[in-house]
Each structure stands twice: as structure tokens, then as C-alpha cells.
Amino acid sequence: MDWHQLWEITSAPDNIPIVAMLFLIPFYVWYGLRQALANDRLLAQLEADPQMAKSHHRKIFPWKEGWEREVHTWPYLMRIELLAAIIVTFILMVWSITLNAPLEEPANPNLTMNPAKAPWYFLGLQEMLVYFDPWIAGVLMPTLIIVGLMAIPYLDANPLGNGYYTFRQRKFAILAFCFGFIVLWVSMIIIGTFIRGPGWMWFWPGQTWDHNRLVFEVNRDLHEVGLFSWIPGIHSVVGKILFGAIVVGAYYAAAGWLIHKLCTATEFNRKIFGRMSLIQYLTLQFFLTTMLALPVKMLARLLFRIKYVWVTPWFNT
Amino acid sequence: MPNPPPVEPDPITSKSLSGPVLVSSLLLIVSLVWALYDEFYGLRPWKNYQSRFRALYSSYLQKLRGQQAEEEEKIRASEGYKKLEEQWRAAREAIAPRESEIRAEQNLTERQLAVLTDLLPTARGLVTSLIYKLETAEGASAKAKLQREVEEAKKGPFRARVPQKDDTLKDVNFTYDELISEYNRLRERKAALASQISELYARANRVQKQLDEYLSERLAGPRASDVERLQSSAKRFNVEIRQIHVLSTPTFGVPETVLVDRCQSCHIGMDANLVPPTVTLTKAALGVDGSTDAPFTTHPNPDLLKIHDPKRFGCSPCHGGNGRATTSVVKGHGRHKYWLWPLFYRENFDAGCQQCHARDLVLEHAPTLTAGKELFRLRGCMGCHRFQGFDDEDEQLRAVQQEILQQEKIRRENELEIARSNEKGDAAATNEEAQRWYRRAQRLQADNNRIDASLEQLERRSQGLLREWKKIGPNLKEVRLKLRKEWIPVWLENPHTWRPTTKMPRFRLDRDEIEALSAFLWQSGIRERIPQQPRGNPVRGKELFETRGCMGCHAVGETGGTFAANLSRLGEKANYDYIVRWIHNPRERTLPYCPYEKRDLTAEDYRKKGLPFVFGPENSRCPNDGHELQIQQMTVMPNLRLTWEEARDIASYLMTLRQENPDSYPAAPFMNDPKLKERGRFLVRHYGCAGCHEIAGYEEEGRIGTELTNEGSKPIERLDFALLTEKAKRGILPDGSQSPRGKWYDHKGFFENKLGNPATYDQGKVKEPLERLRMPTPNLRPDEIKGLTTMLLGSMDPTIPEQFRYRPSGPQKDIQDGWWIVAKYNCVGCHQLRATEPSVLMTLPRYQDPDWKEQLPPPLVGAGARLNPDWMQQFLENPALSESQLDRNGVRTYLRARMPTFNFSPDEIRKLVRFFQALSSQPLPYVPPKVEPLTERERILARQLFTHPAAPCLKCHMTGEPAHDRTATAPNFLTARERLKPAWTERWLLDPGRIQPGTGMPTGLFRREGDRWIFSGPTPAGFRDYRGDHSDLLVRYMFTFTPEEQRLLLGRMPASPGSGSGEPQGKK
């Protein structure tokens, strides 16, 4: 166990946000869910008593005799926000005093640094380059992510859960988010920071980042693997294209089916599903399946050393 | 209706957050304060340094002022000062009475002048305006009228109340003209008085000046008054960034900033504006001895700063580090991984010099670097590693040959062009046109003539280069003739065990490699016979070896030079006959080498062409293809012009030098095994043996190592620390111990470990034998490693702005070039060239004896002022100064040490002569001054003086009389005319000790009398009424000295057979 190395990485000033993230994200997830579940309990209680539900406007701290029926934003919300603002400012102050931005040596075009890492918030994208053709990882995916995020409000057919934490009423949305953000985005940033060493090789935490390390790893395209390679004509360009198209198509079909199952799993879901227009639903399907493709491909790559599934002269996936 | 009281308070409305808000706001304020502190002090450590310095400095000044004041008192009390002071006072008193009256008059004049100056403008205004009217008036009558008005106006009267001597005011009426004249008179008067005053003071001031000089000349360090001034400035000094800001030489009139160094913000003692050069601050003086955090001293080497004014050069260009950074020591010194030019460590400071002075071999102020470079050359590092300037004769040779081809091409083209032009001319329509063509032809012809000339020079140059081109190691083609067969494998095993001081590094060879190599060398060696030699006399040989000067380069045991091999065990390895030949003439080659055919020519080649098998400087062309041959051994060892007998004696002596019986070496039958030869041939190339040795088939072999010219600026990632990378980054040395310096993942660390043991970076690697790092182990002492590391660290393509680099021309360049030759042939083995550096011989025990001191070869410090360059050139070409009797020194025949023949190339001679002349700032070519011939009378006087018993000249100087010359200790006067420069000779006569400390020539031969030098001993009668300068007389005599004259003198001298203890007895 090479503690020195570990310290080198974690103590690098530009890794502070990520180190902090390690603690903060789990904490807030837990904190948010905790509140959500509390609300859910309350909702249950309210639904049990329609009389009260009507008169009740507080989603948390259920109303009691003698309380105001409503509390105003000012001062009750604002003061908390003020407090938060002060604390954040304080933290930023201390941070900026104790850590100066590391100004590195003049760039030398004949000698690039190794590992060369993107700023932490882009490490996810950089990590994706390992799994996809640059065209997809670098252009397509980011576009989709942005478009997808913009599309969310239009895809969201669920009227409930505005202005208060709830899990029960937004299971699907929350899970989708957790998957997309935490499992994929955050984890990839963390991998990019702590796992990827010289030569973008995979170093387990506590492993020495040795510049001379050599690893033997042959990545194969799917059609070269085992049985597939026996399929006649598969190694021709057309063969590859067709095979890849079929596999990818198959994946989308399967993933689509899976997601459809999820969308129609429960009574509630079905209700929401019912509220969706076809266009909404298809868009949703597209984004979710594509999102799902990422971990699938990652696993394929990490576990079975599959480089490309769909090999074409123009792009590879 | 009243509400029943609530069961519990509302958790939102009832709760107050004032607590947390208060706390966090307090925290915020704290952080704000912290931020401010950080801004003003945390990020500006230099403020603290400066205030500390202020305290220390002023207390030091206080002390200093006390001391200086005392000193001054002492001086003031001294006789000389008192006398001057007396004069000064007298002068002042003399002034007093006269001064007062002048002052009085001055005062009056000024007052009067003031009055008139007030009045004048009105008067002038009035008159001139009228005159203007007059000028511009129309018509005679009007003019006449105005004319009259002007006259009127001029009459005035202009009234003024003029002060008088007796302080009364007197009304005076001036006419205009009077007014003007009076005014002018007063002004002249005023000037006159002023000059009178200054005249009056002149003498007093002169004495005053003398007083000051008297004081400052006798006072070490600054005047107390100056110190006082410093103190006040130290009080007023304000804490601020102190930076050197250097602008580039303007391009298009726009200078740009090339350097900003803020080092002085902490190293504030170096700020010349604050601490003048007269003040020296040491840690001791400031009372911060031993502290490593008090960067307050002045620069330890002020002489260096005189050459490199910090105002022009800043600090970081020499020292490295980040001159702009002010936030912390580490940042400023650039000792972090993001700054590529960190401050050089103390022991490697000289590296800074190398950046600009890479072409200088000797730097007076950089001993470590100089040592390093010398070592680099001596150990033959450039045999494998190209380093610009080191042993680049082969490259030059190629360049010259290219140039020749070039020129010949142009020449041919011109030929054709000439022909064409002439034809055109012949066929031209008009004469003018024809002439144009002919002229063109003529011009081109002129060009070609020039080219012919330059070609001829280039030819000579390429010949010369072939001669200059040396190898560090011996010629291995002749192993069969030179060496004992069994010795070779023993040597290859590990040269250092056999001869610890050898240049040959240890190649970490496996047994089979050793066998293959020795087999190849043995079998590829030439098989010619060399003449058998009878035995000589070892005892005489020893004497000769120790006195002829061999020890300037060679050592036996501990004593002797380190330039060439230590011969302690020569007897074990060498073949007598070969050694004899070698000593007699090391340049003698068994077979000439033809660079064109790339092989050694044999007698066979010559016979085929029906030529006698002789080659040498005269016939140095290849019989087959007429190309220039390599007719010399490629060694720097010179020819000492010894007789065969002497050579035999020395050789016999050397053969007696053994430690163990050579017959005890294990037999080496494998060396005749042809099967091994091929492997050997391969290995020779693999290990780059040909870099240092002449080896059959590898004469043109290139260098196998990396070029080191810019090694210092190689990115750290390109230095292969291999498996030691992580260790280096964590300060663990290859042997697992902690490095005292901490992390050594930097150039310094890399070089030091590599030089210590080149195999270091193979540590832990699994490699095939041939893949291992090839660099052999050089067996260096720590200080040697330091030197080389320093050199390499500084060897970068400098980030320093162009304007700082040292690119000398003219004399400076000559000096630069000269040192390379001096080092190449180790002139300093026998001659002293730098006042601070004794020659090797001077350090040998034998030459500590006062008598033997006179046997030392002449020091060459300032030789340029002494020697006539033309003579110098002849001498360097043939130090015997004679075609017939070579077995002697040209000038000092009495010296046992022998000035050898180096077979310099013309270019080398040129460089050397220029070098010496430049060192003494003598212009070239040399135009000897006219020496005025002696009158008959003077000649007689000179003779008398020369032969006078009181004048010992001819007792020490050679007279051409063999018996005497054997014991003489100074050259013959006959040589003076061509050899010496008159001006120097006179300086020499007057005070030799000053020019050459420790010379046998005594000081005080002449004494000053009025404006001339006269002989200090009793002079012959004839001198009574001789008014001339005696030393000058002698010099002129010397420069007109002839053999006849000498014989004549000897006639008058008492016969002097070699007196008793003339022969110096060497102390054992």
C-alpha cells in the first residue's frame, strides 16, 4: 500500500473539489432522501384525512392547532439562505487563502505531461473516451447530455412533487437522476481523478503511479470475439457494419423493453405513462436507453476488453 | 373566542437562527482579517526580512562609524596630515584680509547693479519704441522730427538712487548712453570680482583636496562622514520591493523588458543603492553567524560583480531561480517542480557561468567549472559524447573539405562564364558592348584568383587539421608491437585496479566479452617489425626522466603530472623496443593511414609505385591516390628531441617499473582464436572503443554517446531514472539510504548518480547483456563528480536573453581559443600561465630546492609583453631554433628540462601567438619600435658597464662560452634582439621581481636619480659625465648586440670555468 502516492493525489490542490465531493454527495443524497421519506409519511397521513388535506398547506412540520397556516418566505426562508450564504463565503475565503492555484511550468509542445487530465468537471467526458469512439464520446454524448437535460421539463409528465421533497411521488425521476448523475457522471470523475494514472492506465488506490509500468491488454471489437468471429463474412466491411448495426439495434430493443417495463411497473407509473404523448415517451426512451448504453459499454470494455461493437468506416461504437 | 394555548411552538416561526448567524458571521469576519493579514504579510515575507535587515544594518553602521572615526583620528594625528593641515590653515589666513575687501566691493557692485537693472527696461523701452516709430515713419520731415524726439528721449534724464560705499544713497541723473555704459561696466566688474575670489581660493582648495586624498588614501573603508550619510539613509529606508529591471537593447527604438529580478527584496545587502561597494557585510559583521535565514550579506565575490554589473545582468541569469517570485523562499529559489531553472546549489554555483561561457575553458572566477571542463577533456568524455568545442577537429575537417568542393565548383562555373563572356565580347556589335563583356570576364577572373588563394589556404587547413586531430587513447593498431599479450585481458577486466588514475573507464564486461575484444584487438593489430634496441642505463634514465620534464605530464608513483598515464607499472605491460622508439619520437607511425582508402598503407603500396617506403611531413601524400595521409600517431605527446641513447636510458628505466612479475599474468591462448575475432569486432563498435582509440577498420567511427552540449536543459522526463524514478522523487538513494538533500529527482541528482556509477539506472532492470547501459564507470572522486555535474548543469541552451551571452571577438576570442590549445598540449605541465596556478613541475619535490628552482622552465605569465610574436612563431615551430643541432633547447640550453617539438599545425601556432599577445593586450601584427642606435661613446660605456665587476650580468647570463653556459641561469643577450620587446626589457631591468616573482634576476640594479635611472653600483669612470639613462643605455646596447660584440666582451671578462656548485643537487 503506497500511502505516499495516495497522499500525493488527494492532497493536490486541484483535487480538493473531488475529495470534498466524496463526502458531500453521499451526505446530501442521504439528507435529501431522509426529508423526502419524512414527507412521504406525512402525505400518507394527509391522504388518510381528506379534511385536513384540504386545509393543509404545509408539506413539512404538519400543521397543528394554533399555528399559522402558512409561513412567509421572509424572514423564515431568507434567513436560512443568508446563513448558508455566509457559511459558503467563509469556506471559499479560507480555501482561497490557504491554497493558491498551482501555476505550472511553461508548456512544452514537444513534451506533454503524463497523465494529462482535463479539469475535474470534464474528467467524466475524458474517461468516456476510453469506452467510445472520440466522435461519440467527445461530440455526440456531450450534446445528448445537454439536450437531454434541457428536455427534462418537457418530458416530465408527473404533476406531483413540486416545492417539496418526496420519493414516493417521483421514484422514477429520482432513480433516473441518481443513476445518471451519481453512478455515471460522479463516479467517472472519481475514476478519472484517483484511478487513472500515467498513460491513462488503471491504478487501484494505493498503487504507485509508475511511469515505466507496462500492461499487456488487447482490446477486441465485438465481432472478433469467440463465436461471432466464426460467422462467415463478418470480417468484411459490410459484414462488420451489419453485425454492429444488428447488435446495437438489439441492445436498443432490449433496453427499450426494460425501460418500458419500468415505466409501466406500478399503478402510479402507468398513470404517468398514460399522461405522456407518444413523442414525449419516445424521446424519454431514447435518452434513457442511450444513458444506459454507457455503463453497459463500460462493463463490456472493462470486463471483456471489448473495444467496439459497431465498426464502420465513419464512426465506431 | 380565545384560542386554547398551542400544544407546542411552531418549529419554524418560534425558532431563532441568530446563534448560528452570529457564529458564522464572526467566522466570516475572522477569515476577512486573516485574508488581510495574508495579503500584507503572509504573501510578502520580504517585508520581515527588510525590517530585520534595517535593524542589523544600522547597528553595524553605528559600530563601523566608531571604528572609522578612530582610524581617521589616527591619520589626522599623523605628521604628514598635520603638515598639510598647516599649509591649509596658512593658505586660509593668507586669504582672509584680501577676501573681505573684495566681498565688500562685490556687495556694493551688486546693489548698484540691482538699481540700474530696475531702471534700464523703462529707459530702453521708451527709446526703442521711438526708434521704431522713426524707422517706420514716412517722409523726410516726419523722420527728422522723430529723430529729434529720440535725441530728446536719450538725453533723459534717467534718475536713479545709486548706493555708495558709505551706504548712503546718491541721486544720479543718467543720459541713456551713460546708463547703458554704466550698466555694462558694473556687470564686467562683478565678473572680475568673482574670478578674483576664486583665484584667491585656488591654493587653499588645492591643499584641501590634498588633505582629503591623504585621508582617503590611508583610510581603509569609507569615511566616517560617509558612514553617517549611510546611517541616515538606512533610517529613511522604506520597506518595498527592490528589483533589478533590465531592458533589451532597443529594436526599432522600443526596448522590451528582458529581466525582472526581485532577489534584493530579501537579499537586501546586495542592493547597491543601499549598501555602497565600500561597505562589506558578512554574517559575522552583522552578528547573524550560523543563521541560515539571514540573506543580508553583500556579494561574496565583488570582483566578479565588477565584470557582471547586477544592474545589467540581474541575479537569476547566473544563479538560476525565479527572480520574479516574492511570496516564499522556495518559490523565489525556484526549488519546486514547476520551475524549470531552479537556483543552482551552492557547490554548483559555477554552473551559471557555463551558460554563457561554454566556449571558455578557463574561467578565473569559476574554479569548480574550470576543473570540471578540464576533467571532461582529460578523461576523454568527448570520445563518446559530442560536446560543442571539445575535440571537434574531425568535424572541422569534414567542413573544410566540404568548403573546398564548394569553392572548386564556383571556380569551374566561373571558368565557363569567362569563356562565354569573352566569346560574347568577340562577337559584340559595338566596341562598348565588347568592352563590357571583357570587363565582366576580367572581374570573374579576379574572383577565381581569389578562390585559388583561398583554396590553397583551405588545403593547408585540412592538412593541419589532420595533424591536429588526436585520440585520447593510444593507437590499438600497434598492440602487437607495444604490449605484452597476456596483459590486455587483465587490463580490460578492470583498468582501475591495474592503474587507479587511468583515463580508461571500466566497461563492465563479461569474461567472454573480454576474451572476444582482446582477441580482435590482437588479431587486427599490424604485424610489421620495429628495430631491436640495445639496453640503456636505467640510472641515467631515471635522472633524465625526472629532469627532462617528462613529469610535467607523467607520474611515477605519487609524484608527477596527471595529464598523461601514470607509468608506475609500465614495465609489466610494454615492449622495450617500442617504448624506445616512442620516447625518441612519439609521433613516429609504423604505417601511414590513408583516409581515402580507409586503410593503413604498407611498404607494399609504395613498392608497387616504385617509391621508397618513407613518409613524413615532406611526403605526406598517398602513393595510390595522392590524398593527404595520416603520417603521425594521433597522440598529443610531443617529441622531446632526445638522442637514441637518452631514449634507451629512459626506456630502460621505465621497464624497471613493476609491481608484480608480468610472467605471472594468466596465459591468454584465446587471443589467437580466429573464431572470437568477429564477436570482438562487433563489441568494439558496440562499446564505441574507437571514440578514444585508433582501431583497424574503425578509423571513421562516430561517437556513440548522447550529445551533452545542452544536457542541462533536457526535460527531466527525458532523463531515464528507470526504476529509481519513485525513489528519486522521495529522496531515497539507489543504495536505499536517505539522500541528505531530500528529493533528488532533478538534473543534479541524475548526473551525480550517473557519474558515480553509470550502471545505477540499470538497478533492478532485467536486461540482456548487450542491452545494459553502455556508459563505462569512470572512477571519479566526489570533487571530480562535483566539477562535471556543475559543467553539465550549466550546459543548457540558455534561457538568458541574447544580450547577456559572451560572444567575444578580437583579443578576447584569441584568449578563448588559446586556452584550448594550452590545455590540449598541457603547456601548464612545465610553464606557469596564470599567476595563481603553479605549473606541475613547480609543485614537484625536486623543484622545491632553491637551486633547482632556477631549472624551472620560464613562466609565461605576461609573455606576450615580453616576446616578439614573430620570434615566438619560429620558436613554437622549432624550439631548438636550429636545423642542425636538435638535441637542445633553443634559448636556455642550460635547462635540463627540454622544450619539446609539438608539430603544431600552422593554425595552432597562429592561435598560440595571438593568445599570448592578447593576454598582455598587445596588438597584432607587431611593429617593433625603433631602437635608437648607440653612439660610439655610449657603446664604450655600455661595454664598461657590462664587464664592470659591480655589474653581474655576464655571471648568470649565457655568453656562448660552453663551460660557462652549462652553469648559466639566464639566456644569452644575443637572443634579445629578435626575441624581446625593448619596452618590456627596460621594465624588466628595473624590477624583475615585480614581473616574475622568484626570478634569479635581482631587483635594485638601478636607482632613481632625478628623472633618470642610474646603475646603483659603483660605475666605471666614464659615467661621471654621462647624463643619459643607464637602463635605457643597456637596453639599446642589448638590442644592437652582435656575436662580435660578445666575443669582444668575453675577451675582457675574467675566464670563468664552470664554478663548483653550479650543478644543482636534487634533494632526495
Add this chain to the structure above:
Amino acid sequence: MKRTHILTIVLLALLAVVAACKKEAETPKVEEGPAPAATTAAIDPATAATVSGKVVFKGTPPRRNRIRMDAEPNCVALHKEPVYAEEVVVNDNSTLRYVFVYVKEGLGDRSFPTPAQPAVLDQKGCVYMPHVAGIMVNQELHILNSDPTTHNIHPVPVNNRERNVSMPPGAEKLVFTFPREEVLIPVKCNVHPWMKSYIGVLRHPFFAVTGTDGSFTLQGLPPGEYVIEAWHEKYGTTEQKVTLAAKETKTIEFSFTGAGGD
């Protein structure tokens, strides 16, 4: 509840920040111990001790080779009988002349006054007299030339500065001083190679040159341990340790062995 959470966040973040800020290495401080104080004690004449003895020569005395001054007729004239080299002079009692005996170690850092009266080195008949002499640091050495010829006086020191001055007949006396200790400075005349003299320069007055009886005496030594060295121009040096009590008088004997000695 809420408050504690917020604080925990702050603390967590702070921890992260603090953990990450690296301190820059500081230059180590080096302390130096004070230098040992000098020990100097005045000499009390009452307790002063003496070392005396002689320098014995073992073996057969070498033949003194004759100096041939033919090169300098003026000097030849000055000598009735032949002159012999003074390199090795063995007295009749088989003691060695011209041996310079002095206290090498044991006086600590005592300092001694420089004697006011000068030492004299005369050049007479092309011979230096005395042949071997000792003076103290900065003591004046007056050099005379009583010959009708020009000499040049040329001390060849190692630690002192070298000079070489011409002395024509009847020249003013020269005054040399040597500021640094040195045993011994050879003095020579380049004009007359046979002329040789040796001057020992010491920081203290405890030295002697053996004369015709080969004896020496060092008086007024404070009690203590001493290393006494005997120096001879040909046979080099030998040294002895002596321990002196107050008022004690020790006798020691040095011996040099020439060729054929056992």
C-alpha cells in the same frame, strides 16, 4: 437538528480544505558552537627551565668539497687558504655544526615580544656569515655586503614573500623582516651559486644553532611538555619530547647519521 447538520457540512468541507493545503518546506537551521578560547599564560622567570645538549654525528664525516670561486676573482683574493662548503661540518668532538635546534611544540598560544636589536647576515669573501641563524618573526635582519663585488641576496621562502635584491659593493645595508614562522628559509646568491645560508624564523626565542662544540641551550622555558626539533640542511630533521618541571635543567642529545654510519 438542522443546525447540527449545517455545522457538520462546514466542518467536513473545512477538513477537506485543511487536509489539502501543503506546507512549503523550510530551510533547516544550522547552529555553530563557539570556537575554543585561546590559552595564553605569561612566563614566570622564577619557574623557568632549561634544555641543553649536543648534536652528535655518527658515521664517517663526508669529505667537504672545496668551493672554487674562480668565477669571482675578488673573492678568491679575500681567502688565503681554500674555502670549503659548510653543508656538513663535523667538529673534532664528532658533533655536528650548523644544526638548528628549536622548540617545535608545547608553547601553546603564548606570544613573545619581537627583539629590538636586529640580527645580521654579512656577505664576506663570497660566504654568508652566519651560515645558519635564527631570528624571530618581524625581527629586523640586516644584510651587509663587505665584498668588493656585487651580490644579490635572495631568500627562497615558502610561507613568506620572496624577494631578490642586488647589493653592489659598499651598498647600504638591506633590512629584511619575515612576518611568518618558517624553518628554515634558504638564502642564496644567484651570482655566486656556492653561497648558501639558512634563516630560521620563529614566533618565540627558544632556538639555538650548534657551533664548534656542537652544543645548544634553550633557556627560560616555562615548565611543560615540549617537542624539540633539530634541523640540518643535509640530514633533515629529528625531534624529541621533553617534559620540564619548574627550574629543571634537562640535557638531551640529538644524533645524525651520515654515510657509512651504523
